[in-house]
Amino acid sequence: MAGLFITFEGTEGCGKSTQIKALAERLQSEGKQVLQTREPGGTPLGEAVRNLLQHDAAGAGMSPEAELLLFTASRAQLTRERIIPAIAAGQIVLCDRFMDSTTVYQGVARQINTQAVATINQFAVGDARPDLTILIDLSPEAGMARVHARSDGQLDRMEQEAIEFFQAVRTGYLKLAESEPERFLVLDGSASIETLQQTIWTAVQTRLA
Numbered sequence: 001m002a003g004l005f006i007t008f009e010g011t012e013g014c015g016k017s018t019q020i021k022a023l024a025e026r027l028q029s030e031g032k033q034v035l036q037t038r039e040p041g042g043t044p045l046g047e048a049v050r051n052l053l054q055h056d057a058a059g060a061g062m063s064p065e066a067e068l069l070l071f072t073a074s075r076a077q078l079t080r081e082r083i084i085p086a087i088a089a090g091q092i093v094l095c096d097r098f099m100d101s102t103t104v105y106q107g108v109a110r111q112i113n114t115q116a117v118a119t120i121n122q123f124a125v126g127d128a129r130p131d132l133t134i135l136i137d138l139s140p141e142a143g144m145a146r147v148h149a150r151s152d153g154q155l156d157r158m159e160q161e162a163i164e165f166f167q168a169v170r171t172g173y174l175k176l177a178e179s180e181p182e183r184f185l186v187l188d189g190s191a192s193i194e195t196l197q198q199t200i201w202t203a204v205q206t207r208l209a
């Protein structure tokens with residue numbers, strides 16, 4: 001039996017990692033096989049690319065085009081090495097970010113040609129598509145306040161973007177969700193962790209049924 005592929009999206013600090021961890025634990029406690037992974041990263045190659053994209057000094061001054069190709073290179077490897085085999089084995093895949101991140105961060109906020117982004121994104125993932133995408137919507141101000149609170153002022157390359165960049169990302173996500181209402185579940189990220197957990201659990205149970 002094929003598994004289920006669930007992705008989580010949103011701006012920085014919206015609460016994706018917190019919700020993925022809780023959902024994975026609950027699914028596992030019910031005996032489900034879960035693959036919990038993230039982008040960029042999730043494979044040895046992807047984690048090396050993540051370091052280049054976010055932390056390594058070699059990434060300073062990276063062009064938007066190189067950034068697009070690095071994010072999608074990490075995704076191509078993760079999709080083939082881990083996601084497709086897990087779904088084929090009947091597992092539930094929980095992925096922190098996937099191709100929608102590229103559509104909005106590189107396509108909308110970096111303003112790279114939409115068609116080029118779509119073509120490269122599609123090439124990277126082949127036929128793999130999420131069954132459900134949970135978009136946790138939160139104002140960039142609130143999200144960045146959470147990021148600052150946990151980071152001691154140490155921001156990575158992407159987190160150093162101006163607030164307008166993250167506002168464009170947020171708007172881009174909401175438009176994307178509107179265009180695919182059957183795939184997206186949009187949640188209010190300012191709700192409590194417990195409220196979000198319950199709503200997500202209900203939605204996932206429905207999909208599993």
Ligand code: Z5A
Pocket residue numbers: 010011012013014015016017018019039040071072096097098099101102103105106146147150158159160189190191192193196
């Ligand atoms: N990026 C891209 O440009 N293109 C791409 O194709 C891809 C990615 C795939 C990856 O960052 C960066 O790469 C990201 C997009 C870009 N850019 N930025 N900037 P990352 O993986 O390092 O981080 P992130 O994905 O942005 O997530 P995050 O900052 O780690 O946040 P989060 O996972 O959404 O949130 P969290 O860790 O669960 O929660 C943050 C804090 O808030 C934490 O202290 C929680 O305890 C707290 N929290 C969580 N939920 C709540 C609620 N409901 N109320 C109050 N407090 C809460």
